[in-house]
Amino acid sequence: MRTNLNLPLTKTLTALFGAVVLLTSACKKEKAALPTDTGNTPSKLSTNAIGVAGPKGVCYVEVNNNDIRNVGNYTLSTGEQLFDIAIIFAANINYDTGAQKAVLYFNPQVTNVLNNKATYIQSLQAKGIKVLLSILGNHQGAGISNFPSQAAANDFAQQLSNAVTTYGLDGIDFDDEYADYGTNGTGQPNDSSFVYLVTALRNLMPTKIISFYFYGPAASRLSYNGVTVGSKVNYSWNAIYGTYSVPNVPGLTAANLGPAAIDIQSTSSSTAASLATQTVNNNYGIYLYYNLPNSDVHTYLSSVSNALYGKSTVYTGTSTTGVTFYQDINYGGTVTSAIPKGTYTLAQLQAYGFVDNWASSVKIPTGWTVTMYANDNSTGTSWTRTSNTSNFTTLSPNANDVVTSVKIQ
Structure with missing residues (x-):
């Protein structure tokens, strides 16, 4: 595949251009009235991290490129999990122009995580880590801030609640980015939309987590008719990486x-440690991490955990040697996890992030042989490769976007 317009965009621009965004977007530090309704306020979950006193660690993972299971591979030196909440980044709010309504969309990588919930979600939950699904716009005009009516907000809340139930998730995270309000004839942000949405979702999910990435038009629309977003959500966190700003x-x-x-891959360790120290000194309950890679970054994370808990971070995962398939030519786009030697059906490959009829290039460890098949169960046209191959269109016959199963020796 070359491109996919329905892929969630990275948060990297938030980190790189945060100062500009603050000047040009309605995104931060807006005020709302205190809640007047107390009958359905969510109970605030324990403020301490898993098994240890201190702020909770919340970690976004771009599942287009990274394996969310890596969240569970980091512990403190005393054995407790470093991260308390893992967030699948991200599902999308798409717009159905025929039905004129917002619809929940999962790209292939998010679909893979959700459909293989025992592998990706339940394995983290078994370690005590909560798993949320982040929701953001997709350039189609639909977002959390422009539902035209309470009924429309209720409808989308039902879609979210159904997803949480179907995939055994622990909650929903809202991120008001990339909606491109007004596209496809949709409306601009309004004051009632986000309040209606979180109210409906809280009614549907009274015991689940709802969180808000404090950004975008929704950040200035937190109260409507005496009801506040803060009375319905459990958590909110700063959205500008490398900074300290109270939502x-x-x-x-x-x-x-x-x-x-x-941002684990761009914020310096000294800045990360300083922000952790401020969090502890000011008695805040959340520390936000973004962009956890597949590689071992425990040394970097120790700079944070030492400040938060007085304990270093330990990496408990293993560095797996294996074959990696890429969505685009020249090793671009989404990449699978490392796939060890073995014979794989499509269903087995999907556990590594592989998508049917999707791969365009592959990296192969020295001395290994990969046989790729056009059909499932090692059938159909095949191609045998013994070294990195940067462009499947150069193979004969063309292997681009047709591989379904593989044998790795």
């Missing part, structure tokens, strides 16, 4: 707010 969400206490946010 202004009335109804949430310091224990449920995260003013510190880092």
Whole structure:
């Protein structure tokens, strides 16, 4: 595949251009009235991290490129999990122009994680880690801030609740980015939309987690008719990586707010440690991590955990040697996890992030042989490769976007 317009866009621009975004977008530090309704306020979950006193660690993983199971591979030196909440980044709000309604969309990589919930979701939950699904726009005009009516918000909330139930998730995270409000004839952000949405979702999921990435038009629309977003969500956190800024969400206490946010792959370790120290000193309950890679970064994470808990971080995973398939030519786009030697059906490959009729290039360890098949169960046209291959269109016959099963020796 070359491109896919229905892939969630990276948050990297938030980190790189945060200062510009703050000047040009309605995205931060907006005020709302204190809640007047108390009958359905969510209970605030324990403020301590798993098995240890201190802020909870919340980690976004771009599943287009990285394996979310890696969240479970980091512990403190005393054995407790480093991360408390793992967030699948991300599902999308698409717009059905025929039905004129917002619809929940999963790209192939998110679909793979959800459909293989025992592998990706339940394995983290078995370690005590909560798993949320992040929801953001997809350039189609639909977003969390422009539902035209309470009924429309209720409908989308039902779609989210159904997904949480179907895939055994622990909750939903909202991110008001990339909606491109007004596209396809959709409306602009309004004051009632986000309040209606979180109210409906809280009614449908009274015991699940709802969180808000404090960004976009929704951040300035947190109250409507005396009901506040803060009375319906459990947590909110700063959205600008490498900075410290307390989200202004009335109804949430310091224990449920995260003013510190880092991009693991771009924020310096010294800045990350400084932000952690500020979090502890000011008694806030959340520390936000973004962009956890597949590689071992425990040394970097130790700079944070030492400040948060007085304990270093240990990596408990294994560095797996294996074959990696790429969505695009020249080893671009989404990449699978390393696939060890073996014979794989499509269903077995999907556990590594492989998608049917999708691969365009492959990296092969020295001395290994990979046989790729056009059909499932090692059948159909085949191609045998013994070294890295950067462009499947150069193979004869063309192997681009047709591989379904493989044998690795």
